[in-house]
Amino acid sequence: MAYDLTLRNALRELVNGNAEPLAELVELGYTGNLHETLQHYPEARKKMAKAIRTGKPLERREHPWERHLLDQRDWYLCGRVAYWIGRGMDDRWQDEKNVPDGATVWHYAASEWPENPSDGWPDVPRPAVSSLQKIWQATIRTPDSFRLLNMTHEFCLGVEHELPDIDDAVGFISHQLSKADRLGLMDSIYSKELSAALLKT
Structure with a gap:
């Protein structure tokens, strides 16, 4: 032929x-x-x-325009996962841990995406909690710079919002800095922001 x-x-x-x-x-x-x-x-x-x-x-998710909307959702939700980790929550998958239903960083973050997006939200569905965990893991392995910047910023916000309820602020921030380093977040951003947050305590 x-x-x-x-x-x-x-x-x-x-x-x-x-x-x-x-x-x-x-x-x-x-x-x-x-x-x-x-x-x-x-x-x-x-x-x-x-x-x-x-x-x-x-499939709907395979269309280029749909992929763009999914990327917007994933960008936002990865930031929210980072926020809850910044608040001090464990970022490891917790199937076998004795935690209440819906009390993981994945559940908290996913619940922030509306079930029926409207009013400016990208028209894509809320991901399953297990799917969000996989999205997060893939992002941590190969993050793009803008997503990493957003995740770092959200992580710092989480730390800052948790500080009023922490007795040992210095110890908490030190622990969170180690966690941020393990996650590969941007130290040039979070060291400055977390230092500023510590000065507020």
């Missing part, structure tokens, strides 16, 4: 969520090389099968 650029381009469009070019070729009877081309393009086979079953080649 000669490399069929026309079909290949139509299948590339399908993979990206636009089934119209392939539909037009099928209507025109331009299908002679379709089977052979699909043999060498597994992602297109997957999307074509999905389009036949559901009428849509992509």
Whole structure:
């Protein structure tokens, strides 16, 4: 089979969520090389099968604009996880720990995303708590600079908001600085902000 650029381009469009070019070729009877081309393009086979079953080649979250909205949500929620860690909560997964239901950083942060977003919130659903924990772990492994900046800022806010209820402010901040270092937060930001918070006590 000669490399069929026309079909290949139509299948590339399908993979990206636009089934119209392939539909037009099928209507025109331009299908002679379709089977052979699909043999060498597994992602297109997957999307074509999905389009036949559901009428849509992509899940909602796979669309570029949807990915942008999910990124906005994840940016916000990673910041809120950092905030609750800054308040002194444990950032390790707590399946086996004796904690009340819904009393982990993941539950607190996820609950801050509305179940039915409206009034300026990105129109994407609240993640499951287990999904948020995985999002956080992935972000900690490879954070982008803006997300890391937001997480660091939120962590510092959490520390500052907890200080009024702490007897040993110096010890608490020292412990939180160690935690921030382990998480890979931006020391050039949090050392200054936490020092300022300590001076307020």
